[in-house]
Amino acid sequence: MSDLIGSPSLGENSPEFSVSEISGLLKRTIESAFGRVRIRGEVGRVMLARSGHLYFDVKDDRSVVAAVSWKGQVSRLSTVPEEGMEVIVSGKLTTFGSQSKYQINVDDVTVAGEGALMAMLEKRKKQLAAEGLFSEKFKKPLPFLPEVIGVVTSPSGAVIRDILHRLRDRFPRKVLIWPVAVQGSQSAPEVIRAIKGFNSLTPGGRMPRPDLLIVARGGGSIEDLWGFNEEGVARAAAASIIPLISAVGHETDTTLIDFASDKRAPTPTAAAELAVPVRLELMAWVDEQGARLSRSAGNAVTLRRQRLRDLSRALPRSEGLLQNPRQRLDSTIDRLPRALQVGVQQRKTRLSEISGSLRPSVLRRAIEIQREALGRRTDKLSPLSLTREIHQQQARVAELSCRMTDACVRRTSNQKDRLAALDRMNQTLSYRATLKRGYAVVRADDMVVTTATAAKKAVTLEVEFSDGCLTLGEEIVPRKLSKTSDKPDQGSKF
Known part of the structure; x- marks a missing residue:
């Protein structure tokens, strides 16, 4: 029987493990041996899964370590890793049994050194500038005197006290404060929510929407101000409907929100000075403009009065305007009786000349001439044509006589009417x-x-x-x- 079974081989007393058992054993061994570690390297490929988990590689010139941040951890990362960035990742080493590899579960990412931060900042700045987020044509003008000012800053720092004090000295306005973290991993998300929250307020509602926003923070290192260099903060500032002033850091500090905002202030105090004018200076300016207006109106009236006097001296007097017409009227009245007499005499002479050609002797002479001409023609005409010609000549003579008579009557009547009108005018104008x-x-x-x-x-x-x-x-x-x-x-x- 033992021959059939065969002799046992060496090591047959060692335990057997399933694949899952050995995978879990390795996982526990690595996690207990290393615990929490920090790894420095260059970010390789980066992939954001549809589920919200972030997968990326951390590598150097010889090795690669796979890294993963779960969905809940991604939102808390102070810096989102980008390919080519030199970073320091912190987390726990673990394994991924499905692919037989080890990886690090990353819950914090920091940029390795200021030089790397500046390189990443410059890269991000060029990308956003290429999209047009910093273009001047999209900048909105600041209101001259806003009714309500919204301030996005820390409520416990000296920044908000400086802003309120400066506003109270220059021109008191209503101020709404949206408290945010101005440093750390929560800074960028809270600033984004504050800008969007102010813009979502309804104009004229119970909580009035500000006419102007100020995003402010005191000075600090580039790591302290990094939240205002996040892409989301720059995009929120550029998309703000309300005009926005950025006042992050000191005068020498520059962040991406400064390029995306409508106006950059070197300090929070300077932001308050840009927001409102000086009330006393404004009142003095108004008084000065009122005085200038009064002087201008008075000078204009004086100049026009002088101009009117100068023009009036060139105008003739009212008596002089009527003097010549009166003299012409008197002269016309003096000439009128003689003119009427001359006119009547001329028309009388004209009437005599016209009526001279209408005497009966002239008509009889014309008839005799026509009869003689007719007699001469009768020798050459037949009795029938002679009779017709006689009748035609008689008709023409009768027609001519009637026309001449009618013309004389009309002409005489017209002359009578005209003489009567002149006589009435003479009587009217007579003394x-x-x-x-x-x-x-x-x-x-x-x-x-x-x-x-x-x-x-x-x-x-x-x-x-x-x-x-x-x-x-x-x-x-x-x-x-x-x-x-x-x-x-x-x-x-x-």
Whole structure:
């Protein structure tokens, strides 16, 4: 029986392990032997899984160590590893049995040295600048006098006291403080939440949305200020609808939020000075502008008044404007009676010339001439054509006679109407119409007397009224006005 089974081989008394058992044994051995370690090296490939876990490699020139940060650890990392970055990772060594390899579970990542930090910062700055996050065309102007100012900073530091004190001295405003951590791994997430939280407030709500934001922190090393160099902070500052002033560190400190903000202040105190003007200076400026406005208005009125006086001296007086028209009217009135007489005489002569060609003797002579011409033509015409010609000539003579008669009647009627109109105008413009309104004309030696001195020198005075004349002297001699004295003899109009 023993031959059938065979002799046992050497070492058959050693225990047998399953794959899972040996994998777990190795895991416990490595974790208990090393515990928590810190490894320095260059970050290799980096992969963020859909589950939220972060996988990356830490390597040097000869070896590679796999590293993993679980989803809950990634959000607490002070620095997110990027390929090519030199870092110091802290965590526990463990194994991954499914792939038979060891790895480090990383819960903290720090940049190895300031030079590496500056290199990573410069790389990130170039990337964001290439996306246009720092472009001046996206910068928003700061409000001149904001009603509410939001401050993102630590509530326990000297920064908030400096800002409030400076605002109170220059121009008191309402201030809303959003407390955040300004250093460490929680700094960047809290600053991002604060900027987004202020922007999400409803304008005019119970909690008013600020008109201006100030993100402030005191000075420190580049490691202390690293939270404000995170990409998320720069993107939140660039996407802020509310104008934002960055005041991180001292004047020589520069972070990415300074490039993404709408205005950079060298210090938190300078940020307060940029936020509001000086109230006393503003009041003095307003008073000065009011005084300038009053002086300008007074000077403008004075200049226009002087200009008006200068222009008025070049204008003629009102009496001078009416003097020439009055003189022309008097001259026209004096010439009007003579002009009427001359006009009537000219039209009378013209009428006589026209009516001279309309005498019956002229018409009879024309008829005789036509009859003689007709008699000469009858010798050459037949009785029928002669009769027709006679009738045509008679008709033409009759028509010509009627037309001449009608023309004479119309012309005579028009002349009558015109002479009547002129006569009415003469009566209207005659001084006798004025006498009917209660005036009188005084004459001495057939000359019109217009002054009392001339009347005293005259021996007798003749006063003409509308219904007669009186001679004043030794006795009053009433005299009726002759009908012919009212207007000059115009002769027969017809």
